[in-house]
Amino acid sequence: MADFMLLSWLAGLGVAAVSGPLGCFVVWRRMAYFGDTMAHGGLLGVAMGLMLHANLTLGVVVVSCVIALVLLPLQRRQAFASDTLLGILSHGTLSLGLVVLGFMSEVRIDLMGYLFGDILAVSMADVIGIVLGGGVVLSILARLWNPLLLMTIHEDLARAEGVPVDRIHLIFMLLIALVIAMTMKIVGILLVTSMLIIPAAAARNLVRSPEAMALFGALIGMLSVSLGLAASFYWDTPSGPSIVVAAMVIFISSLLIPQK
């Protein structure tokens, strides 16, 4: 197997190891659409990064976080239903990103790569970034695990027990933004949420505890990456979508198992 395949595979495994456990919280907190909105804003982050000659990953993290911070108070005000707001911001920022990129005719970028991922263009530096970033995200998530779980079950109960709910919520948003920036390389902006929710959802029927769901979410994500890349290698299918299709097939198979 070629070297670039090895790098892609390592990067994919690293991303799956993080997006599985974090994705569990996205599923438990019903934040799939929220995550999607943050991810779509990622393209605007890429455009801003290119415009300002800044690091693109940083651009994605910053824009995703800003979107989350704008969304939270808007959702609390409840003038519009949550999904309406998410839809507006999700498509609005994606389109804005495309428009801004359109203005920069001097920059030639691989738009399809950003939208659907270009795992085969992963560099050694990317892999190191994913391992380091992923390690940071996982260790923070592990520290916040119990309070975050309690908040997910009942926010006021967590508050009454002294959990700093607002602060943990912000950190959680930041973790999602980081994972989105990492995952973007693998499956692209449009498919990022699938790596968060499909492996986690596929793990549900196999487990009886939140921790096991996180572990199996990571393992199923890794399996999806491996199967998707193999398909991509042998049948020349697009890598990002192949990974997502593999995850979906595993999810559908998991439905055959009765819930524990």
Place this chain on the structure above:
Amino acid sequence: MTAAESSPNLLLAAREVDYHLGGRKILDRVNLQVHSGEIVTLVGPNGAGKTTLLKVLLGIHPSHPPQVWRKPGIRLGYVPQNISVDSVLPLTVSRFLKLGRESMGAIMETLELTGVVHLHDAPVHGLSGGEFKRMVLARAMLGRPDVLVLDEPVQGVDYAGEIELYRLIGTLRDRFGWGVLLVSHDLHIVMGATDRVVCLNHHVCCTGKPDHVSNHPEFKELFGDHVVKSLALYHHRHRCDDHGEHVTLKRESPI
């Protein structure tokens, strides 16, 4: 410090609590006291601010300036109103109790006390309403509270289960000497199982022994005459059996 607050039995007090939400005044100079060993029940119509008052007392809604007094070092246990666990979150009963630092021994002991120890390994989302409430009660007890705060503890529990649950709360109160503050809709059961009733409709309408409160004109106005009459009937029946001691007042704040 007033005379009442110098009482060594006083655990938790709301003092002239005002609370606004979205420009609306939810609580208007509310005073409330919970002493050790006492069951205080908060009644009032929907939207009267009962849950808000509990949240202010628990510190979920901070009050500025602080209008809540807590005896230094006391711990509060909380059983919230609308708590449910989605089936997509895999959780067993004992894991639900283990979200803190509790040991397995303490967890089993507490589940034993609330009568659901046989369910310790059962998935949370398969529990009945009553079993679920007992699990949440056990979780609140695990923190060894001095005051237990329960918001509509019998919501989603059938009638027989309601009586059982109130009896359990009373028994545990006797055993551990907690102060108990609870919100309830069900006047019939509440009136029989409580030491002091506080009737809230944004402000405190009346407070006192169940008998006293149910004869208060403002209480009658809030709940309607037919409810009050049926309460009287209930009391009459209730006293005929040997639960008469339920309505005995433990201690009333000096007026």
